[in-house]
Amino acid sequence: MHLLLTLLLTLGLMAAPATPGDGLPKARQGTFALTNARIVTVTHGVIENGTLIIRNDRIVALGTDVKIPPDAEVIDCAGLHIYPGLIDSGTQLGLAEIGSVAETRDYAELGELTPHVQALTAVNPNSVLIPVTRVNGVTTVLTEPSSGLLSGQAALINLHGYTPEQMLLAGREVMVLEFPTTGRRGRWDRRSDEDIKKAAEKAIKTLDETWERARLYARIDSAYQASPDKSRKPAYVPEMIAMLPVIRGTMPLMIKVDAARDIEKALEWVAKQQIENVIFSGVAEGWRVADQIAEAGIPCLVGPVLSIPTRESDRYDKAYANAALLKKAGVTIALRTGETENVRNLPYHAGFAAAYGLGTEEALRAVTIVPAQIFGVADEVGSLEVGKKANLFVTDGDPLETKTQVLHVFIDGYQIPMVSRHTRLYDEFLERNPGLVKHPGATPDPTPAGSDDR
C-alpha cells in the first residue's frame, strides 16, 4: 500500500511539472553556467566570450577564465548577450490589474496624508501583468501608491515570488510625496488658474505643518527610546510613526513633481525643511530648470519618456530629450515608465532617450546601476558583479532595440519561465485548431433578410 502510494506520487510528479498560480511552469534556483556570452557588466565594461556562474540567488563568478562547477546546468550563450536586469523607477505594477475596474485598483488610498499605507501590502504576486513584464528583461520595479499629498510608501520589488515579502528587494521602501501642482492634471482638470494656485499654496502649508509635527514626534520618540523608563511613551499616531524614518533620513522621500514652477517650489521647500534623502520623480519639465536641480544635487527618476511635451509651444521632442538635457546639466538620472500593464516597454523608453541625446550606454545605466544607486541597493543589483543578486537577462542583441529577443531571465537566481499570457495566447492561436469552420447559416442570401429570429 505504502509502496503503491509512493509509486503513484512519483508517477504524478513525473507526469507534469507543477503549474501553480496562473498555470505557469515553476521558476527554479540552482547552479547555472552561462557560457560563451558577451557579458555587459555595466560597471566594469564588457567581457567578450565570457562565462557567468549563478549559484542559488547570487552571481558567484564571471569572466573569461571561469571554472564551470560540475553540478552546474550549462546554458550555451554563444552569440548572445547578458545584461543586468532592468529596473523601472516608477510603476503601479502589482497594485492594479485592470485599469477601468475599480475593484482591481489598489494604489490610491483616501486621505491627504497617508504615509502609513504601504504599497507592499497590496502587491499581488500573481498579477497576470508580472510575467508579461519580466519576460522582456525587466526584473525589478518601484511600485508606487499615488493619491493626496503623502500617498504612502512605494516598494522596490523583484518580479518573482509568492509573497510580497519575498519580492521586496533589500527591504527598500520609499515615501511618496505628490508635490502640490500648479499645472493642470490633464484635459479633465477644469479649475481656474487662480483655484489651482490657491490649492497649491494651501497644500504646501499642510506639508510644512506635517513636517513640523513629524520632527516634534521624532524628538519625543527619540527621547523615549533613549530612556524608556523615564519618558512617557509617545501617543499612537500612525502617520507620524511612518514618518520617523523619513525625518531620520533612513527612508528616501520621493517627490513626484513635473511642472517647472513646481520643481522650483519643491527645491525651495526641500531646502527650507532641510530634508536630506530626497529623490524627484516624473520631472516632465525638468529640462527647463535643469541647472537648479543639478545644483541641489537631487537625483531624478525621469519619465515616462514616451509622452508629449507639456506645452504646445515646446519642441515636439522635449519629453524624449528631457533625460539627456538633465544629464547634460549634471543631474543624476534614472528612467521610469509610469506604467502598469506596459512596464515591459521600459527598454523602449530608454531607447528613445538614447536616440534623443542620452546615448545607448547612459540610457542602459539609467535603467540598471543608476536607479540601484539612487535607491541604495547598488550592492545587490544594477550590474553584473560577483556577489550581487542574480537578476539578469540574456538577449540576442541590444536590449534597447525593438526587435531584440529576450531568451533567458533570472531573478534572485530563479530561472524564470519565458511564458506569459501573451506568449501562451500566441502559441494557442497562431494556428488555431480547428481553423475556419463555416457556420450553418453561411449560405449567402440574395435578399437582405435582417431577420430578428437568429
Next chain:
Amino acid sequence: MRRHPMKRLSLLLLACLLAGPASAQDLFIQGGTVLTVTNGTLERADILIRDGKIARVGQGLRAPRGVRTIDATGLYVMPGIIDAHSHIAISSVNEATNPITAEVAVGDVIDPYDIAIYRALAGGVTTSHVMHGSANVIGGQCETIKHRWGEKNPEALKMEGAPRTIKFALGENPTRVHGRGNNVPPATRMGVEMVIRDAFNEAQRYMDAWAQYEARLAAGERVAPPPYSERLEVLADILRGEIIVHCHSYRADEILMLMRVFEDFGIDRLVFQHVNEGFKVAPELADFGAGASVFSDWWAYKFEVYYSTAYNAAILTRNGVTTSINSDSAELNRHLYHEAAKTQKYGQLTDDEALALITINPARQLGIEDRVGSIEEGKEADLAIFNAHPLSIYAVPQMTIVDGVVRFDIHADPDDMRLNVPAEGDVETATLWSEEHAHRCMQGVDLLEFLGTR
C-alpha cells in the same frame, strides 16, 4: 559687374518665393535607401517628385534644373505613415446623446490649429483617419485627412476623394454610456446586435419607401415624398456599400456577431478597430475579408482587453487578415514606426510586413491604396525620411513630405510651431500628460457620468 545691393536682395527674395516649399510641389530626393514597401528596398535610389506626385523612382536619376534637391545619402525614405485610428485635429469627438448618431460627422469640426498634427508629422505620419468616438453603437462619420500643417482652412486638410467612413462601436463603451448611463439599450452585447439590426432594417424600409416614391413619381403619379432623415440616408449608404464601416471592438464574440449581421445585410466593407481579440477569430476575419486595425501592445486597461496578446498583429497577418497598427493617441501616433517594429519582437514579421502595417495596409482599410501607402510612380508624394532604418529604436524622423511639400524638417523648424500664438502672450499652463489616463475615444462623454457608471 557690380550688382546693386537692393537688386541682389530682391533677387534673393524672388528665389526664396520661387523655392518656397508651400508653393512648389517639386522635389528631388537623392541617394537614400528607399523602402517602397510594395516593391522591396532600393539602395542609393532617387525619387523625383513633380506637382506633388511621385514622378520617378530609381537609381541614377538626374535632378531637373530648378528642382530642390534633398540629399538623402545615408538616410532611409519610406512612404508617409498612415494612422487608421486617430482623434487629432478635431474639436469634438463624441456625440454621446443617442446609441445611433450616423448623421454627425467629424469633418464638420476639423481644427487645423491642433499642434498634434505637427507632432504627428514629426513622427513621419502624413495621413490620419480622424474618427468619431466610441460612445455610440453607430457613431458619426469619420474623415481621412492629410497633415497639411500650415493650412488654416479646415477643408484644406481633408483628403479629397477619399472614401466615406463611419464609426461603429461594440462592447463596454456603448453599453456603459447608454445602457447603464442613460437606461436605454444597449446595456449588453445582445442589445448592441439588436440596435444595429433594427437600424439596418429601418434603413432598408426607408430605402424601399423612397424607391417606391421615385417609381410612382416616374409613372406620373402625384405623390407626397416620404419624410427625409439624414440619419437613415447615411445608414442607407452603408447598405449600398458606399461607406466603409470602421468598428471599435474588442472581444471575439462581438467581432463575430458584427460579421454575421453584415453578411445578413450584404455589407462587405468592414474594418475592425482595436480588435484585441481578433487573433481568436483570425480565420473568420480572413474569410469575411474584414480588415483589422490594432494596437501594438495596449491591453488590460479595461476588462474586455484583459485576454490580449501583443502577438495580435502577427497572428492576424499570418492568417491572411489585412492588418494595420494604429495609435488612437496623440502621443503614440508620433512613433507608429516603433509600434510597427514591435511585431518583429512579437511574432518576427519581416521588415516589409512590419512597414506595411503602418503604410499600405491602413491605406487599403481606408480605400486610398491607389493614392498613398507605398513609394510607387504615380502615387501622391507623401514620404518620411529617417536617419536610420525606421524599424530601429534609434531612428529619428528627419523630414516629412506631404504632396511634395516639406511639412516637417528637423533642421529647419523652430521649436515653437504653433499656428495660433495667443495675443495675451506665452503664459501657458503645463498640462501633465502623465496624469492623463482617459482615452480620447471616450472624450466628450461627461466625466461624472463616465466615472459614475464604470
